[in-house]
Amino acid sequence: MFKVVVDPDICIGDEECVEVCPVDVFQLQNGRAFPYQAGECLGCGSCIEVCEPVAITVTEE
DSSP: OOEEOTTTTTOOOOHHHHHOOTTTTEETTTTEEEETTTOOOOOOOHHHHHOOOOOOOEOOO
């Protein structure tokens, strides 16, 4: 299981993580990414790779 956190103060809301995630962990809320299905995270790191401002962290629990 993985813990997905998006720092809303850093996120620019460009939807890159939304588009790249293979299991649809993210959606935009109030113009920022939100891991609304964090429990589905595979830990692949795709979201981290495309997040230019480095607003996403994924850690194994």
